[in-house]
Amino acid sequence: MGFQFAGSIPLSISNATNLTHLELGGNELVGKVPSLANLHNLLKVTLCTNYLGTGGFDANELSFLCSLTNATNLMILVMQGNRFGGTLPACIGNFSSTFIALRLGQNLISGEIPREIGNLVSLQGLRMDDNLISGPIPSDLGKLSHLAKLILSNNNLSGIIPPSLQNLQMLFFLNLSNNNLSGPVIFPMVGDLIYLDLSWNHLSGVLPMEIRNLKHLDTLDVSRNILDSEIPSSLGNCDGLTVLRLQDNLFHGPIPQSISSLISIKELDLSVNNFYGEIPQFLEKFQFLEKLNLSYNHFEGMLPTEGVFGNVSATFVAGNEKLCGGMPVFELPKCVSQNSKSRGRVHKLKLTIAIVFGLLGITLVVTFLHLRWLKQRRNEPISSSLNDSLFNLSYGTLLKATDGFSSTNLIGVGSFGSVYKGLLQENGNVIAVKVLNLTRHGALKSFKAECEALKSIKHRNLLKVLTACSGVDYKGDEFKALVYEFMINGNLEEWLHPNPAPNVADGHSKKLSLLQRINISIDVAFALDYLHNQCESPIIHCDLKPSNVLLDADMVGHVGDFGLTKIVLESMSDTRASMSSVGLKGTIGYTAPEYANGSPVSREGDVYSYGILLLEMFTGLSPTSDMFRDNLSLHNYVDKALPLQAKEITDPVLFHEGESHNSSQDLPRERNCILQECLETVYHIGLACSVEEPRRRMSIDKVATQLHSIKKKLSAASLLG
Known part of the structure; x- marks a missing residue:
């Protein structure tokens, strides 16, 4: 790399009145940008990848943009990768009629997008990604009939996607991901759209049937929304798709047969939805498919074994409890034949009859068992799980696992209790036991809060709770503990x-x-x-x-x-x-x-x-x-x-x-x-x-x-x- 400029842009830059290209990108420039009002001949201004701006401490630090309205032939302004903050002035709507590209990404710009931006009738590229911009997307963007690339991702935009964006027939790249947008999915109804990313928003409703019109679409990402519909059969018309991400929505229904036409698909993610039915065989035949994620749905039946299903590092099917077969590494149960199912139904009928008669006998001893349980409760503490899938551990088991809550097993002390390492002798599992110190004010409230939070949440990056133990110890004192998966590091x-x-x-x-x-x-x-x-x-x-x-x-x-x-x-x-x-x-x-x-x-x-x-x-x-x-x-x-x-x-x-x-x-x-x-x-x-x-x-x-x-x-x- 050559020499890099450092320091601030000198005020004397305004003396270069014949300058047509001001290209200062990739340096170590800092501070505010001076007025460029005297540079009437500017065609292109590049300030990218510096340290310009104050990070938002000066609300008016973008006021220098107004000085560029004097450059009547300005075409390109590139400012991404700096520390510009403050709000965008409305004067940018007064840039030249020849202005075609505005790139403001990766800054700290806040406030709303000025509606005056709709005056830039020749604009072809608009990037404002990775900022702190809030408010709605102005409907005036629909006036930019030449717009080919619109990137507003990673901001705080809210409200609906304006229907006026449907008019942008020249648009081929649209990224509105990682905002707070709500309402229906909106995209150009005709044109050559290649890339459409609306992920990580709060969009609702259906995926429109008009998706069929986007025949050149390569990437469609509407993941992490609240879309609730079946996959429209018209999506099969987008046979050039290579990436389709629908995960983390409320989609339901079977995978439609029309998807079989997506022969170029490389990545298909339908995870964390409500899809059901059998996994279609045509997915085996997608020869370019490199990643298939069907996890956490309600798929059932036999898992195919050919094509991508033979690559365990590329296929994900966890969380589909009714799937069977497949490659052994998936550890799914073997599929049961129809004859076996018939025999099973006969067996279940016999078993039901036996259970009915057995219940008559059980009724006679229920009272006895209940009374005995009440008698033993004081001496044998009870353990209640946070949900039915968790196993039960008694006080005695925890006492034995931690060697009597020995100080040698103490691995941490918190505000409301102590944490011990334990070894379950029954299965050899290592656990962490958090014993509440109920003499501390707020300890019981802490225990209840933690139980309330943990009983309904599950995520790979949350500490896994195995059970909650609530009862009395061998001294007759109240005992409460939480048992976690042990974290070795x-x-x-x-x-x-x-x-x-x-x-x-x-x-x-x-x-x-x-x-x-x-x-x-x-x-x-x-x-x-x-x-x-x-x-x-x-x-x-x-x-x-x-x-x-x-x-x-x-x-x-x-x-x-x-x-x-x-x-x-x-x-x-x-x-x-x-x-x-x-x-x-x-x-x-x-x-x-x-x-x-x-x-x-x-x-x-x-x-x-x-x-x-x-x-x-x-x-x-x-x-x-x-x-x-x-x-x-x-x-x-x-x-x-x-x-x-x-x-x-x-x-x-x-x-x-x-x-x-x-x-x-x-x-x-x-x-x-x-x-x-x-x-x-x-x-x-x-x-x-x-x-x-x-x-x-x-x-x-x-x-x-x-x-x-x-x-x-x-x-x-x-x-x-």
């Missing part, structure tokens, strides 16, 4: 701030690599997104911190400790969250500042805690460190260091020893720049999550998406090993 706190002494067992201290930190941060974001947006009623964790993130053998993150959890009943004017938030403490350093003023718990409060956690994971600094005093916080510390000192504030563990291939001294300049850029983006996400004003915080689903983008970028540059 402990908690995130131990890895971020390990004991200075080396681990005797393995001969080295705990260290987290860059890849592990990225993955864990994504895991935690997924867990929060599930709690906030995918449960029947939103669940607010209220105590997110490193010690409550547990790590399994594969270093996958699991969020645990739901003792302060609040379930928000959004349909009620007086939410359970606000009723129970009085006196909420959380943990100093991670608790959202508005809680101190009595504000009710909220998703935004969890997002604040996540932001602090993310900053801690990459700086290696605790928010309660002694260095943070006199109005200096972890948030402010990171904010002041950006954009030029991202590496200097990063945990040095990432640049030496186990990460020697990531050493800033050894990296080629280009890879070094990518690492710098990705670290800065991580910090921007952490800062955007932990801003003081709740409504300005980034939503957790967008956090996960942006972190995935960072991971892909680092992987492409071979910076993740």
